Amino acid sequence: MKLTFNIQGGDFTHAGKPSSEVKKVLKQLNVDGKTVKNIVIALYEAEVNVVAHAWKGTVSAEIDENKITIFVEDDGPGIPDIELAMQAGYSTASKQVRDMGFGAGMGLPNMKKNTDELLIESIVGKGTKVKMVNYFK
């Protein structure tokens, strides 16, 4: 099964809809609650990153028998130093983003914590691709 969604940069009102849909589907498929929580938290963090840091993006979630593979790809400024961005507390978020309750530099480390595999590729001035895999228990 494959689910796809669009994300608009700056649009905090709709951030979370893809995560919400994915959550409903995984619950219907009887995936264990803890695993569902890990997956949707990682996806939500990735979505918020597109909204906060990029211009626009897409989410595609492929659900197989034993795993989910999620791609979050955006057109945006890209990440110049991914290793630095992965460090807890590192953030370039604007005041507006911080006023929304985000931008503490904890998103990427939290995505790492909540996924079995996390792969980030980025081209400065072009955009960022995030791949996340979670295995069902």
Place this chain on the structure above:
Amino acid sequence: MKLRDIATVLNAKVTCGVDKLDEEIGMGYSSDLMSDVLTLDTDNLILITGLVNLQCIRTAEMADIRAIVFVRNKKASDPMLELACENGMCILESPFSLFKSSGLLFQAGLKPIY
């Protein structure tokens, strides 16, 4: 602690999930930082916050948080309440500050996470 008792202690109005008031909540967490809330491993939690926006409800949805207290008489908007109800959450609005609300609940026996 029952949500009903939490509402009483906080002098709070229940704006969503009146049918949930008999549910037991084990722990409380106070924060305006959703990034932080998203790192918690606990569920069965009540979130006490002064941050009132749609992302707060979304965060609670993803983190399996079933109840939220908005402090200082801050009102949840209709879209927020709609999303909260859709997800079976209980929303409370208290006139007290974040500090006072947290203190009263701690005193009443609600457990902290850390």
